[in-house]
Amino acid sequence: MIKLKGMYDSMLRCIISEDMDATDFSKEFDEVRGQGKRFLPGAKVVLDFGARPLSEGLILNIMTDLVWPAGMYVAAWITYDAATQDLLKRIGLPTSEPSPSARANESAKGGSLLLQRSLRSGQRVEHAGDVIVAGHINDGAEVLAAGHVTVLGRLNGLVHAGYNGDETASVVVRSMEARQVRIGTKIGSLDRDERWWGKMVIVRVNEGSVFIDYWPVIKSDSRDESAGARSAD
Amino acid sequence: MTARVIVVTSGKGGVGKTTATANLATALANMGKKVVAVDGDVGLRNLDVIMGLENRIVYTLIDALEGTCRLNQTFIRDKRIENLFMIPTAQSRTKDAVTAEQMIDVCDELRKEFDYVLIDSPAGIEAGFRNSAAGADEALVVTTPEVSAVRDADRIIGLLESMDKSPIRLIVNRIRPRMVKKGDMLGVSDVLDILAIELIGMVPDDEAVVTSSNKGEPLALSQSAPAGIAFRNIASRIAGADVPFMDLEMSDSGGLFGKIRRAILGH
Numbered sequence A: 001m002i003k004l005k006g007m008y009d010s011m012l013r014c015i016i017s018e019d020m021d022a023t024d025f026s027k028e029f030d031e032v033r034g035q036g037k038r039f040l041p042g043a044k045v046v047l048d049f050g051a052r053p054l055s056e057g058l059i060l061n062i063m064t065d066l067v068w069p070a071g072m073y074v075a076a077w078i079t080y081d082a083a084t085q086d087l088l089k090r091i092g093l094p095t096s097e098p099s100p101s102a103r104a105n106e107s108a109k110g111g112s113l114l115l116q117r118s119l120r121s122g123q124r125v126e127h128a129g130d131v132i133v134a135g136h137i138n139d140g141a142e143v144l145a146a147g148h149v150t151v152l153g154r155l156n157g158l159v160h161a162g163y164n165g166d167e168t169a170s171v172v173v174r175s176m177e178a179r180q181v182r183i184g185t186k187i188g189s190l191d192r193d194e195r196w197w198g199k200m201v202i203v204r205v206n207e208g209s210v211f212i213d214y215w216p217v218i219k220s221d222s223r224d225e226s227a228g229a230r231s232a233d
Numbered sequence B: 001m002t003a004r005v006i007v008v009t010s011g012k013g014g015v016g017k018t019t020a021t022a023n024l025a026t027a028l029a030n031m032g033k034k035v036v037a038v039d040g041d042v043g044l045r046n047l048d049v050i051m052g053l054e055n056r057i058v059y060t061l062i063d064a065l066e067g068t069c070r071l072n073q074t075f076i077r078d079k080r081i082e083n084l085f086m087i088p089t090a091q092s093r094t095k096d097a098v099t100a101e102q103m104i105d106v107c108d109e110l111r112k113e114f115d116y117v118l119i120d121s122p123a124g125i126e127a128g129f130r131n132s133a134a135g136a137d138e139a140l141v142v143t144t145p146e147v148s149a150v151r152d153a154d155r156i157i158g159l160l161e162s163m164d165k166s167p168i169r170l171i172v173n174r175i176r177p178r179m180v181k182k183g184d185m186l187g188v189s190d191v192l193d194i195l196a197i198e199l200i201g202m203v204p205d206d207e208a209v210v211t212s213s214n215k216g217e218p219l220a221l222s223q224s225a226p227a228g229i230a231f232r233n234i235a236s237r238i239a240g241a242d243v244p245f246m247d248l249e250m251s252d253s254g255g256l257f258g259k260i261r262r263a264i265l266g267h
């Protein structure tokens, strides 16, 4: 199924349901074009494919059967499939969530993204703001955020907070099970036998080094004692 | 008839897809269902060998797709079980010999004649996997309890989810309780915790699998081999029976073989 939703700044979000059969694409495109005859021409649209991988052929079909005939302007192509993101970037198509203009000048960040799912191996989310994952980040999955990252589940994959170099960014994780966390230009590493493994933690940068603490930070737990993750630049 | 079409997949190679396809097809047929096992691993065929049917191949799936023969001329009837068939593939071709559209058409044709269509697929996430899975409704994901196999299984599950296969169920193969106990292997509950899909069965590592594959006699026909029993249980669960998992099957602290033996003996 394909759904159209209003966003902010008169932007539209076109959600192409992840479990729609690939053979239904052309029929569904016809329907969307029919529905949007009045408002789609010239509209800014985010095409949201969920975790669906897109082949070159499918991208071409989307262009010829939806984007061009509908006269829309695609602000972003969103998919969590990392290989597809790389393909879209290679073709020169925008892959990151556009930021609402009002908030953008407030902190040069693009608002926050709440992801109500787990990310599996090979899936990646890149966002120009904060990211909250209400699920797990499995081994082989990646979250890259310009701002903070909060993981309400288990972290086995890779998180890079403050990817533009912002070292005030932090990473909060419900169950820390990753060997590495990146913040700004720093990389912190952790071994399985350290006491933070499997615990609820916050990771941040202080004076150029990556530090890990239990979260919520307990007063008696002074920073110096708990500083555990080694750092490398 | 309208068959259920089930693709057997894995991320990592060599974890037991072909073994599972042959054994589940055999077990389902033994339950009285009309079953066809399709070799979807073009260029690396071996389903025919494991099922012991390699010397009876005349036409392959590729011949049917190229119009050399009709699809039903590729059927090889099993010598032991009347309602079990297989469709071999070509060893001399590459994965591009079959397209997704062709697989969908083949599955739709088979659907009319069988209760179950099981498709053995190539490992990995490339076109070969996508094509062989294209015509399936459901998927079975096979993994061993190793970190790398589980990560690759996770990748495949993500792709199967976006291909709208449902249900997607998990077989954990080659479990060695002693290694789990020592911490050298993941336990089934660890694997489930990561993959978060429904478990349909656990198969112990069992030497009899190798000897029976070499003889071309699927183990699912054996009354005593632990892996054979495990495959039969999975077949029953596929058919909708509520076969309970044995207590210690789920435990990470060993005892799997002991429990299975006791269950066979019925105490």
Ligand SMILES: Nc1ncnc2c1ncn2[C@@H]1O[C@H](COP(=O)(O)OP(=O)(O)OP(=O)(O)O)[C@@H](O)[C@H]1O
Pocket: B010, B012, B013, B014, B015, B016, B017, B018, B019, B020, B041, B121, B122, B123, B173, B174, B175, B203, B204, B205, B206, B207, B209, B210, B213, B227
């Ligand atoms: N439960 C088991 N116990 C012991 N050996 C097993 C078991 N399952 C599979 N094997 C052995 O593992 C090997 C690989 O199995 P199989 O060919 O079924 O894997 P596959 O996933 O189809 O491989 P490929 O990716 O190459 O197609 C075979 O030698 C098989 O006999």
Ligand SMILES: [Mg+2]
Pocket: B017, B018, B019, B041, B046, B120, B121
């Ligand atoms: Mg195989």
